[in-house]
Amino acid sequence: VATSHLLASSQVITSCVSVVKELVENSLDAEATSIDIKLENSGFDRIEVRDNGLGVSKGDVQFMGQPHFTSKISSHFDLDTLKTYGFRGEALGALCSVADVTVVTKTEEDKLSFVYTLDHCGRILSSKPSPLGQGTTVAATKLFKNLPVRKQFYGSAKRKKEEIKKVEDLLMAFSIMQPGVRFSLYHNHSLIWQKIAVPDFRSALIQTLGNSVFNMMIYVSKKDEETKIFLEGFLPKPGTSSQQACRTNPDRCFVAVNRRPVHLKEIDKLIRQHICSSLGFENSKSRWPVCFLSIDAPPSKMDVNIDPNKSTVLFHCKEVVSKLLTSLLESTYGSLEK
Numbered sequence: 303v304a305t306s307h308l309l310a311s312s313q314v315i316t317s318c319v320s321v322v323k324e325l326v327e328n329s330l331d332a333e334a335t336s337i338d339i340k341l342e343n344s345g346f347d348r349i350e351v352r353d354n355g356l357g358v359s360k361g362d363v364q365f366m367g368q369p370h371f372t373s374k375i376s377s378h379f380d381l382d383t384l385k386t387y388g389f390r391g392e393a394l395g396a397l398c399s400v401a402d403v404t405v406v407t408k409t410e411e412d413k414l415s416f417v418y419t420l421d422h423c424g425r426i427l428s429s430k431p432s433p434l435g436q437g438t439t440v441a442a443t444k445l446f447k448n449l450p451v452r453k454q455f456y457g458s459a460k461r462k463k464e465e466i467k468k469v470e471d472l473l474m475a476f477s478i479m480q481p482g483v484r485f486s487l488y489h490n491h492s493l494i495w496q497k498i499a500v501p502d503f504r505s506a507l508i509q510t511l512g513n514s515v516f517n518m519m520i521y522v523s524k525k526d527e528e529t530k531i532f533l534e535g536f537l538p539k540p541g542t543s544s545q546q547a548c549r550t551n552p553d554r555c556f557v558a559v560n561r562r563p564v565h566l567k568e569i570d571k572l573i574r575q576h577i578c579s580s581l582g583f584e585n586s587k588s589r590w591p592v593c594f595l596s597i598d599a600p601p602s603k604m605d606v607n608i609d610p611n612k613s614t615v616l617f618h619c620k621e622v623v624s625k626l627l628t629s630l631l632e633s634t635y636g637s638l639e640k
């Protein structure tokens with residue numbers, strides 16, 4: 303593999319959790335309603351993501367692993383109307399350069415599914431019929447086989463445990479943001495987490511966080527008519543104790559922009575400020591409210607194309623989002639004491 307390609311790849315595929323993220327996003331883009339994730343040895347030996355989505359068409363199969371191939375966007379104008387998670391065609395190609403990859407896929411029209419073995423450049427090495435039904439299964443084995451330093455870094459027992467935890471957190475975020483999708487997570491052949499398909503955010507929150515956490519939350523929403531930006535979510539009820547309302551890390555503070563899990567410093571900060579001040583406890587980095595905020599914005603109002611793993615987004619109308627959120631928080635908790 304050319305060094306430049308390997309370097310670029312290692313920015314997209316930084317760890318086991320980033321492989322899971324990219325593969326799950328591909329499954330969601332393919333309109334899957336059921337996604338099973340199987341890890342072996344914390345993902346180092348094998349990561350498999352199976353979906354019941356649209357499958358890869360015969361015409362696209364030979365290109366799917368090629369660097370920068372995407373079936374999702376045809377011009378930069380499309381970025382303004384983008385609805386899919388993927389659009390740069392980097393993930394599968396990057397994965398091929400840092401692991402051994404096979405793809406099993408079948409569309410509705412195909413009579414049979416085929417399993418394709420890809421080489422380190424994403425070219426098809428071999429293919430044969432397989433018994434699997436409609437959808438796509440991508441399996442990556444020997445992750446980071448050619449990046450020994452990274453392999454060693456993630457290889458300690460402690461890091462491996464952290465990776466599994468991060469995968470669980472990521473899937474929890476996706477499962478709240480995509481209520482209608484069923485998820486399961488296996489590690490070393492045992493089921494460690496699952497979520498059934500449900501109709502709405504409310505049921506998805508109950509499923510993933512449990513009734514006792516859900517019962518201390520209230521529903522909030524607000525829309526800006528001019529920009530069509532819509533905020534909705536569930537926040538701790540005013541008066542909830544800090545013990546109930548907060549965790550020591552941000553892993554239960556879910557923020558979604560157009561159903562994309564993101565971490566946006568300013569938004570996280572606004573939420574924390576208001577909740578901590580209202581519920582009467584110190585606003586420190588060790589206090590994170592359990593909450594869910596969904597921001598829906600017309601794609602033309604935002605730019606997700608700013609970092610390789612797409613967990614940051616830019617809004618063209620940042621002030622509108624901040625103002626809407628502030629007013630939502632103020633109407634829930636009252637204004638901030640100066």
Ligand code: ADP
Nearest residue numbers: 328332366372373388389390391392393394438
């Ligand atoms: P992107 O998601 O940015 O298009 P990827 O490298 O992640 O790029 O995937 C390349 C292409 O492979 C996709 O555009 C799609 O055509 C196909 N593909 C990958 N995974 C799946 C899947 N699970 N179901 C259907 N098609 C897929």
Ligand code: MG
Nearest residue numbers: 324328388393
């Ligand atoms: Mg993708």
